[in-house]
Amino acid sequence: MSTRPEDATSAPVSLADLEARAAARRERPAYGHDALIACDRLVRVFSADGVEVQALQGLDLLVSEGELMALVGASGSGKSTLMNILAGLDVPTAGAATVAGRDLLTMDARARLTYRREVVGFVWQQTARNLLPYLTVLQNVTLPMQLRGGRRRAARTKTAEQLLAMLSLDHCRDRRPHQLSGGEQQRTAIAVALANTPSVLLADEPTGELDSHTAEQVFAAFRTANEELGTTIVIVTHDQAVADEVRRTVAIRDGRTSSEVLRRTERDAATGREALVAREYAMLDRAGRLQLPADYTSSLGMAHRVLLELESDHIGVWPDPTADGNADHGAGDGPKPGGRTPDDGPKPGDGTPGDGPKPGGGATT
Structure with missing residues (x-):
């Protein structure tokens, strides 16, 4: 049973305690303080003909x-x-x-252009959309440097030639x-x-119009840029x-980050x-929301609310014990669906992320 602050057995919270807690919160590092890209509860709403559509619904990403x-x-x-916002082409709501x-x-318009x-x-x-058709490859690569200014023509040409050599062009x-x-x-x-040594390189479906072999070559170019130049690269892809x-x-679903796959050797x-x-x-996410995989929830009959x-x-x-078909399992009345109680000891797979649903009819996180 939880103990509420107003219970007689609870120690009263003093003003000094509240001030100390508030000071501790203020001293915590800001969310994403050490990340190159930080999106905190990002919202983007589009309006058309009086109808609002939420494209991003409190998205978090580091x-x-x-x-x-x-x-x-x-x-x-x-x-x-999200990519358009990160590219400075759109503004979050x-x-x-x-x-x-x-x-x-x-950022104002001028700062956004510089960005x-x-x-x-x-x-x-x-x-x-990426290249001007009337310029050569070398001229296309030197153009961003020319627009930025501050470099002589010989320096721009040298940088462009180095990039073309790095990418086997x-x-x-x-x-x-x-x-x-x-x-x-x-x-x-x-x-x-x-060309202008950006901190971040964004790519929207860069292999979407290419065959698999050519797509491999293009991805190899991204990897080369990441490894040799240290450029941070974010790729949107269906591939x-x-x-x-x-x-x-x-993975993004319904305007929020829903899952993440980490790979390591x-x-x-x-x-x-x-x-x-x-x-x-x-x-x-930062609001404590968790998107459970649809195949997990459907297989266990989870809908609307869970225990x-x-x-x-x-x-x-656990599935809602008061829902149809589970009415005989009262919340907190002992064993959960599957006959296991919290005191039965460790479950198979406990503490190992990625083990999937645990025995006993519930999902664990």
């Missing part, structure tokens, strides 16, 4: 400097809206978003876009996006092959062999 990560989600999930220390909600020139690079899915420097293959066009677009190649994949103690291990985690049990090392999530 991206560390030097990461190469992927964003995935169904059409309409909000991932493209509420919440907070910072990239490399720039506040995306408070797009200096802080972020962007690669579109449609190759025609030396042979294309004097060609125009229509003389390039789809893969060469996208790799040139990456070079253009990297599972691309998503499987990064160490971290974040593990060595087998017995054989010494290395293997890539992927584990999926549900995301707990929670706090145990020593995890939280049990």
